[in-house]
Amino acid sequence: MVGPDGKSDLWRLKRPARRASWSRFKEQRRHLKWVDGLGAASEWVEGVAASKIADFAAEADADDADVLSRYEAVKRVALLARLVHTAQARARDDLAQMLCKRMAGNLKNARLKLEEIREQQRAMSERLIGTYRTVLGASPRDVDTLETGS
Secondary structure, rough: OOOOOEEEEEHHHHHOOOOOOOOHHHHHHHHHHHHOOOOOOHOOOOOHHHHHHHHHHHHHOOOHHHHOOOOOOOHHHHHHHHHHHHHHHHHHHHHHHHHHHHHHHHHHHHHHHHHHHHHHHHHHHHHHHHHHHHHHHHHHHHHHHHHHHO
């Protein structure tokens, strides 16, 4: 079956996440929702030996739709179940990783902005202290002159 992006559903199951951006994060979230909608794959593979799951995962990942269609129905279903299970785990991992990368970028930008603000505050404090020292260093006659403006 062909999806809305012109790619087969099998390709959509295998596709890795793209570079982290907010629009791609939203796209990955939609992908996770789609993959989760395929069923409870973790229950499908429950009780199957880990080595068998790994073998099926490698085989399903390597094959395309044409090759998979040549398998007998039982093996094809087993491979697809494992592929869906892997896709669900990958989609969750990719979504979490994208969020972490985006948040790390935001944190870096926030730290830079905070440093700019601190530098501006430091400069303002130094100017105020300089002005305060000038005022304190003025003689009483200079202060009278400053007050009257003459």
